[in-house]
Amino acid sequence: MLKRVHFGPSVLPFLLVGPQILITLIFFIWPASQALYQSVLIEDAFGLSSEFVWFDNFIELFEDVGYWESVGRTFFFSSLVAALSMSAALILAAMADRIIKVVLAYQTLLIWPYAVAPVVAGALWMFLFDPTLGIVAYTLDMFGYDWNHKLNGNEAMTLVVFAASWKMVSYNFLFFVAGMQSIPKSLIEAAAIDGAGPLRRFTSIIFPLLSPTTFFLLVMNVVYAFFDTFGIVHAVTKGGPARATEILVYKVYNDGFIGLDLGGSAAQSVILMMIVIALTVVQFRYVEKKVAY
Amino acid sequence: MAEIHLNKVCKSYGDVDVLFGIDWTIFDGEFVVIVGPSGCGKSTLLRTIAGLEKITQGEISIGNRVVNDLEPAERDIAMVFQNYALYPHMSVYDNMAYGLKIRGLEKDEIERRVNHAADTLEIRDYLDRSPRQLSGGQRQRVAMGRAIVREPSVFLFDEPLSNLDAKLRVQMRLEIKNLQQRLGITSVYVTHDQVEAMTLGHRLMVLNGGYVEQLGTPIELYEKPATEFVAGFIGSPSMNLLKAKISGDGTKAEFSDHNSLYLASALPSQANRQVTIGLRPEHLMVNKTSQANMSIKVNAVEHLGADTLAHGEFEGCDEIVTLRLHGIVMINQGDILPLEIDPDKVHIFDTETGKRLE
Numbered sequence: 001m002l003k004r005v006h007f008g009p010s011v012l013p014f015l016l017v018g019p020q021i022l023i024t025l026i027f028f029i030w031p032a033s034q035a036l037y038q039s040v041l042i043e044d045a046f047g048l049s050s051e052f053v054w055f056d057n058f059i060e061l062f063e064d065v066g067y068w069e070s071v072g073r074t075f076f077f078s079s080l081v082a083a084l085s086m087s088a089a090l091i092l093a094a095m096a097d098r099i100i101k102v103v104l105a106y107q108t109l110l111i112w113p114y115a116v117a118p119v120v121a122g123a124l125w126m127f128l129f130d131p132t133l134g135i136v137a138y139t140l141d142m143f144g145y146d147w148n149h150k151l152n153g154n155e156a157m158t159l160v161v162f163a164a165s166w167k168m169v170s171y172n173f174l175f176f177v178a179g180m181q182s183i184p185k186s187l188i189e190a191a192a193i194d195g196a197g198p199l200r201r202f203t204s205i206i207f208p209l210l211s212p213t214t215f216f217l218l219v220m221n222v223v224y225a226f227f228d229t230f231g232i233v234h235a236v237t238k239g240g241p242a243r244a245t246e247i248l249v250y251k252v253y254n255d256g257f258i259g260l261d262l263g264g265s266a267a268q269s270v271i272l273m274m275i276v277i278a279l280t281v282v283q284f285r286y287v288e289k290k291v292a293y
Numbered sequence: 294m295a296e297i298h299l300n301k302v303c304k305s306y307g308d309v310d311v312l313f314g315i316d317w318t319i320f321d322g323e324f325v326v327i328v329g330p331s332g333c334g335k336s337t338l339l340r341t342i343a344g345l346e347k348i349t350q351g352e353i354s355i356g357n358r359v360v361n362d363l364e365p366a367e368r369d370i371a372m373v374f375q376n377y378a379l380y381p382h383m384s385v386y387d388n389m390a391y392g393l394k395i396r397g398l399e400k401d402e403i404e405r406r407v408n409h410a411a412d413t414l415e416i417r418d419y420l421d422r423s424p425r426q427l428s429g430g431q432r433q434r435v436a437m438g439r440a441i442v443r444e445p446s447v448f449l450f451d452e453p454l455s456n457l458d459a460k461l462r463v464q465m466r467l468e469i470k471n472l473q474q475r476l477g478i479t480s481v482y483v484t485h486d487q488v489e490a491m492t493l494g495h496r497l498m499v500l501n502g503g504y505v506e507q508l509g510t511p512i513e514l515y516e517k518p519a520t521e522f523v524a525g526f527i528g529s530p531s532m533n534l535l536k537a538k539i540s541g542d543g544t545k546a547e548f549s550d551h552n553s554l555y556l557a558s559a560l561p562s563q564a565n566r567q568v569t570i571g572l573r574p575e576h577l578m579v580n581k582t583s584q585a586n587m588s589i590k591v592n593a594v595e596h597l598g599a600d601t602l603a604h605g606e607f608e609g610c611d612e613i614v615t616l617r618l619h620g621i622v623m624i625n626q627g628d629i630l631p632l633e634i635d636p637d638k639v640h641i642f643d644t645e646t647g648k649r650l651e
Contacts, residue, residue: 186378189345194392194443195366204391208382 032273038266047262057267066243067251067268074247077161078225085165086217089172094202096173097180107177114170118228122235125163149237153244156237160245163236164229172217179213180206219283226275248272295356295369295446295479296321297342303350304337311337313503314351319496322477324470326494328484330526334503336451339483343449344368356446371440372449375456377432379424379439385411386420389439410438413472430461437472448473448480454489466492487527491515499523521647524571524640530602533572535612536644539563546570546641549609552587557636563650571640574602574617580633587632589614594624605630 039057043050061067096106113121128136131148140147149156183206191201207214230249233239239246239254246254248268256265297319304312311334319325327335340346342353344365353360360368371392379388386407393403411417414434424432433453440448453469454462470493473480484490490497491511499506499514499522507519511527518524524532537546540553543561546568547553554570589605592613601622604615616632624630641650 184376184378186374186376187380189343189365190372190374190378190439191380191391192345193343193365193370193372194439195395196391197366200395205380211382 035266035269035273038262039270040263041266042263053263057263058271061264061267061271069243070246070248070251073157073245074226077157077164077229077245077247078222080161081164081168081225081229082218082221084161085168085221086172086214088165089169089176089217092169092173093176093180094206096177098198107173110173111170113167114174116167118167118231119235121167122163122232125159125166125232126236129159149241151241153241156241156245160229160233160236163232164225167232168221168224172221175213175217176210179210183209215286216283219279223276223279226279227272297447297479297481298354299338299342299351300353301351302338302341302348302353304334304341304346305349311503312341312348315505317498317505317508319479319481321479323495324473324480324482324493325496325498326482326484326490327498327500328487328490328526329500329506331485333500335483335485335500338500339372339449339451339481342447342481343370343372368447369445370447370449371443371445372451373433373436373440373453375452377424377436377453377456379432379435381424383423384420385416385422385424385427385435385438388424388435389442392439392443406442406444407438410441413441414438429457430465433457433465437469441472441476446479448478450480450482452484453482455484455486462489469493487529491527499526501526517649518571518640519649521569521571521642524642528573530574530615530617532640533574533577533612533614534642535570535572535607535614536610537568537570539566539568541565546639548587548607548612551609552607554587554634554639555636556639556641560641560650563641567644568650569642569644569647571642572614572634573638574615576634576638577614577616578633579616579618579622579630581631587634589616589630589632591624591626591628591630594626596621603630 040052040054041050042053042056092110096103096110099106116124126134128134129147129149131137131150134147137147147155149159187205187209188201191205196204226247227249229247230253233245233247233250234253237245239250249272252265252268252272255261255268259265297317299315299317299319302312302315303310315338327338329335337346341348342355344360344363344367348361355368355370380391383391389407389410390403393406398406407420408417411420414437416431416434416438419427419431419435424435427435436453450469454465457465466489469482482489482493484493491514494511496508496510497514498508501522506526507514507523509517509519514523514527518527518532521534525534535548537548537553539545539560540547541564543556543559543564545553545555548570587607589603589607591603591605593604595602595604598621599619601618601620601624602615603618603622603624604613606613614632616630618624642648643650
């Protein structure tokens with residue numbers, strides 16, 4: 001066994017990690033503990049008094065049909081976003097891997113959407129599809145389709161899914177391109193000599209070898225769709241029409257700050273926190289192990 | 294059954310020319326080696342035969358079929374890569390069966406062929422393993438197995454042994470040679486290692502800077518190197534290449550005032566010209582009795598057991614000469630050794646063009 005190196009007691013290490021710990025405490029631990037605390041309280045409408053109610057907020061939540069609808073909607077939304085943004089990114093990456101000239105320009109352009117803030121991305125898509133002044137809605141109208149996501153819940157969901165996926169394509173693209181470039185070229189050449197055409201090479205060699213990247217991205221995309229899409233939903237539909245796009249993060253905001261049910265909202269936050277923790281565990285457990293080979 | 298014809302094959306990447314008009318016919322069942330220093334274009338030439346690189350000019354045909362515009366898969370070739378290029382997510386069996394599955398062979402036939410190849414290469418026990426569980430030598434065998442099962446008309450080897458340790462390399466070299474003899478499949482082998490080249494190939498192509506320096510059997514290359522480059526490249530330790538002047542009557546090569554040697558036949562055409570004389574270390578002999586007119590002062594001695602290498606320089610010029618003496622010979626630094634050589638074993642090259650003079 002190796003001898004451990006021991007250093008004498010010193011304040012320097014504490015000074016170095018101090019700022020980080022302070023930031024974590026103030027901006028993460030404290031609010032999280034406040035949410036935990038709030039989730040077991042019930043407050044009157046004027047915020048004058050609060051009462052300790054154990055897990056009543058959670059029980060109420062689990063008995064609420066609206067909450068379960070939102071859970072289902074969130075799963076539907078996040079699987080669509082993950083599937084759409086990952087498959088689009090994979091196709092783009094496969095094509096970027098084949099082109100030789102101006103590849104850098106192409107890749108750089110594809111990365112731009114990631115730099116756009118969620119609310120701005122949402123606003124962009126909202127304007128494009130706005131039933132009265134959107135260019136896409138106008139074009140659809142010429143083909144005889146009456147687009148109105150302000151009235152039609154399915155159209156609203158479609159729009160939010162597109163806006164959310166669009167932003168994530170860049171991120172996924174980057175990882176897929178990096179993943180593909182790390183596959184030795186001789187493997188692809190060996191497959192070509194073995195008689196595999198481009199499509200077969202992709203499905204039987206490239207895609208299986210990308211599985212660690214794919215799994216990592218799947219987790220990241222689900223996390224994104226669950227938690228980082230508030231801005232998009234807020235800008236595009238505000239959760240409507242008739243709650244058709246009210247995913248869990250949006251419901252936290254709606255119930256807490258619009259409905260002023262602070263206890264219920266905090267309880268929802270706690271559940272979301274647990275989902276994040278679970279996903280992080282999955283991420284660490286399996287991604288580190290290298291999927292498939 | 295396939296002959297390979299290379300007809301004025303040129304390759305360039307943009308403005309950079311890599312191959313300059315390579316002409317060669319590789320006969321059916323022949324094992325040829327392309328050898329040269331790194332960057333000489335040997336791998337590129339192999340890759341153009343494989344179809345992994347398109348040639349810019351000329352024509353390549355395999356088995357009387359021009360393959361210039363054919364995809365690698367359509368050329369009926371198999372290739373063994375330097376890093377083996379095994380598919381890491383597939384078992385050894387699947388690695389070998391992959392090409393056959395794509396070609397749509399019956400399951401029974403695939404199994405028969407893979408098992409047969411696995412028996413030939415003695416990797417039957419590893420068929421279920423994944424490549425990362427295998428040692429370098431075993432991976433090399435799997436890579437060859439993948440080539441064999443296809444029963445192609447041409448094998449291409451791209452420095453297949455360079456990732457193995459020295460002992461395994463010698464063993465695999467013999468195995469590749471035996472395998473090729475048994476299967477009788479036309480094979481092209483690329484290497485930078487002249488020992489591999491000399492031991493494996495029926496014929497060799499020495500490539501340098503995209504040009505063919507010499508084509509021939511290993512013995513031809515050793516005995517009659519066509520250029521100074523080939524002379525220095527083939528043989529280990531490499532040939533002594535020494536600057537000399539041909540005497541006025543063309544019978545002697547003079548290294549300095551005190552050192553000269555007689556030529557096997559006079560070269561009056563080169564009289565008073567500067568030439569390069571090539572002397573193989575193993576052909577130089579120490580002869581204390583004869584009236585030798587060549588001698589070196591020893592700078593360093595290396596004992597290899599089977600041989601003794603002595604490095605020294607001629608008096609009056611600073612050219613280093615190496616000689617290889619059989620067995621253990623006690624020589625000390627500073628000794629003066631009178632040298633002798635059979636005039637038939639002296640190689641003469643034009644210093645300007647590097648071409649052999651006779």
